[in-house]
Amino acid sequence: MQSATAHIICHESEAWDWLYTMQPVFMYVICVLGILGNVFVLxxxxxxxxxxTVAEIYLGNLAAADLLMMSCLPFWAINVANSFEWxxxxxxxxxxxxGIKMNMFCSVYFLVLVSADRYVALAHAMTYGRMRRPWYAKLSCLAVWCLGVLLSIPALKFREVKLIPEYSVTACILNYPTREIELACDILLILLGFIIPVSVISFCTCKIIKALHWRVMDRFNVVKKERKATVLVLAVLIAFLLCWVPFHLVTLLDILLRxxxxxxxxxxxxxDICNQIFTYLALSNSVLNPILYVIVGKNFRTKVKELHSSTRKSFTS
Incomplete structure (x- = not known):
């Protein structure tokens, strides 16, 4: 999430008035919904x-990453409401x-893992099926969390509270020591946070759709449980792309501008205006995922019903 003080020459202050009223309310709403939804999933x-299952391990870690994001949002809501006075x-x-950067990186790589798992499950189950074990999945998730921490080091190192004389506020901003480091970090974000993982996701998604088509045609080989899980994964992938692609495109244009x-x-x-709008569109993805699990995920709904039944029995017995 970039500060609204990123560019200070061309701003028209009147255009930012809506930030201080509309966006904090929006952030509070998605924060509450996101925390409730992702806690429920976990x-x-x-x-x-x-x-x-392996897919559920990945989706559970995705919910944990979204929960991390939601726990950070109230601070930014208060920050925006106070005209970016940190x-x-x-x-x-x-x-x-x-925490916000970790969610950005971890979320996309958990989706890489879950899309690769669906691809292997549908297209190469006989060849690479032994790799689809819970132990391997947990190790992969640990590696993604470590990668998220590593890629978030620039935010940890270069974020600081600094007085911005042009706006008379003490803001929490990214303050890179040189333009070269700033450009390198932005390119790193685009490459490792978007282009590479989304390319892998897109490849796997195309293969998944193709495999689903052939399995529908050849009903003898259809594994219903795998197909149900795959439909949920596809819905989560599409929602992620719709929410995050605009943000990364604006980031790319911002790099070209600077x-x-x-x-x-x-x-x-x-x-700058688009960056604010698309940032909060991206944040909305953390609220959409739990909703998709309930609407699209038949296996998830079955688990909810079974958990509800067992909970009722334990209370009544």
């Missing part, structure tokens, strides 16, 4: 009597933004 996966100190400035490939105050002002 409770279902953790408390159900049956062990989680009130929580330097340490929280670093930790909150590190590299002087593009120029113009109108473009700069428009990108």
């Amino acid at each position: 409770m279902v996966f953790c408390l159900h009597k049956n062990a989680c 009130q929580f100190g330097s340490l929280m400035c670093r930790l909150v933004n590190t 590299s002087k490939v593009l120029s113009g105050c109108a473009l700069e002002h428009g990108l």
Whole structure:
């Protein structure tokens, strides 16, 4: 999440008034919905009597990453409502933004894992099926969390609370020591946080759709449980792309602007507004996933019913 103080030359202050009223309310709403939804998902996966499948391990970790994001949002809601005057100190400035960056990286790589798992389950079950074991899945999730921490180091190192004289606020901003480091970090975000993982996801998704088509045609080989899980995964992948692609496209244009490939105050002002809008569209993805589990995930709904029945029996007995 970038600060609204990123560019200070071309801003029209009147255009930012809506930030201080509309966006905090929006963030509070998605924060409450996101925490409730993702806690619910984690409770279902953790408390159900049956062990989680490989896909559920990945989706559970995705819910944990979304929960991390939602726990950071109230700080930014208060920050925006106070015209970006940061009130929580330097340490929280670093930790909150590190948590947000971790969600950004971890979420996309958990989706890489879950899309690769669906691809193997449907297209190469006989060849690589032994790799689809819960133990391997847990190790893969641990590796993703470590990668998320590693890629979030720039946010931890370069975020600081600094006075912005042009706006008379003490804001939590990214303050890179040089333009070269700033550009390198932005390119890292685009490559490792978007282009590479989304390319892998897109490849796996195309293969998954193709495999589903052939399995529908050849009903003797259809594994209903795998197909049900795959439909849920596809819905989660599509929601992720719809929410995050606009954010990364604006980030790419912002890099081109700061590299002087593009120029113009109108473009700069428009990108700053779009960055705010698409940032909160991306945040909404953390609320959508639990809803998709309930609407699309037949196996998840079955688990919810079984958990509800066992809970009722334990209370009545």
